[in-house]
Amino acid sequence: xxxxxxxxxxxxxxxxxxxxxxxxxxxxxxxxxxxxxxxxxxxxxxxxxxxxxxxxxxxxxxxxxxxxxxxxxxxxxxxxxxxxxxxxxxxxxxxxxxxxxxxxxxx
Amino acid sequence: xxxxxxxxxxxxxxxxxxxxxxxxxxxxxxxxxxxxxxxxxxxxxxxxxxxxxxxxxxxxxxxxxxxxxxxxxxxxxxxxxxxxxxxxxxxxxxxxxxxxxxxxxxxxxxxxxxx
Numbered sequence: 001x002x003x004x005x006x007x008x009x010x011x012x013x014x015x016x017x018x019x020x021x022x023x024x025x026x027x028x029x030x031x032x033x034x035x036x037x038x039x040x041x042x043x044x045x046x047x048x049x050x051x052x053x054x055x056x057x058x059x060x061x062x063x064x065x066x067x068x069x070x071x072x073x074x075x076x077x078x079x080x081x082x083x084x085x086x087x088x089x090x091x092x093x094x095x096x097x098x099x100x101x102x103x104x105x106x107x
Numbered sequence: 108x109x110x111x112x113x114x115x116x117x118x119x120x121x122x123x124x125x126x127x128x129x130x131x132x133x134x135x136x137x138x139x140x141x142x143x144x145x146x147x148x149x150x151x152x153x154x155x156x157x158x159x160x161x162x163x164x165x166x167x168x169x170x171x172x173x174x175x176x177x178x179x180x181x182x183x184x185x186x187x188x189x190x191x192x193x194x195x196x197x198x199x200x201x202x203x204x205x206x207x208x209x210x211x212x213x214x215x216x217x218x219x220x221x222x
Binding site: 033035041042043044045048088090094095096097098099100 | 150152163165211
């Protein structure tokens with residue numbers, strides 16, 4: 001059974017700081033997704049990573065995938081308050097989601 | 108370009124009733140998948156449909172069923188509702204299914220409350 005673990009599950013950080021969210025998964029997969037969810041809202045697609053070594057960047061967010069280590073990271077650079085949300089990683093076909101990282105960025 | 112449309116957005120049912128939720132995918136998308144989101148269990152995969160065929164199914168009881176029509180619109184049905192079925196039900200569409208799925212786009216969800 002595929003398991004997806006995110007850490008940390010809760011993160012409070014100050015604006016301007018850098019931080020990384022980690023996503024580990026238990027079985028071989030060559031596709032990984034990152035989503036953002038605001039309270040009461042649906043899931044917004046951030047990144048789709050489809051190969052080992054894939055790196056994608058959008059604004060202050062950068063995601064990478066290491067399929068050999070079964071690890072993806074979502075790096076936040078110089079955080080701003082608008083990035084406060086819950087971030088999910090999801091793996092494989094018929095997506096298996098992590099529990100999400102609830103991120104609060106304080107001014 | 109219209110996004111994924113789910114109806115109804117909110118509904119309240121009582122135990123034992125059944126409910127049908129609808130999802131219209133993005134135009135041109137042929138794959139629709141369904142997910143249940145609860146505070147306790149998080150996001151869980153229900154099923155995936157492509158060209159009117161169920162391609163993949165999650166670990167849910169038979170009370171949960173779905174179908175897809177020739178225009179790619181999909182419905183899911185939950186029979187004999189239980190309190191634990193209270194959740195946000197999310198639909199996602201993509202151009203293709205399975206290994207070719209690529210990016211998935213989610214609708215706003217249908218929030219079901221079972222009393």
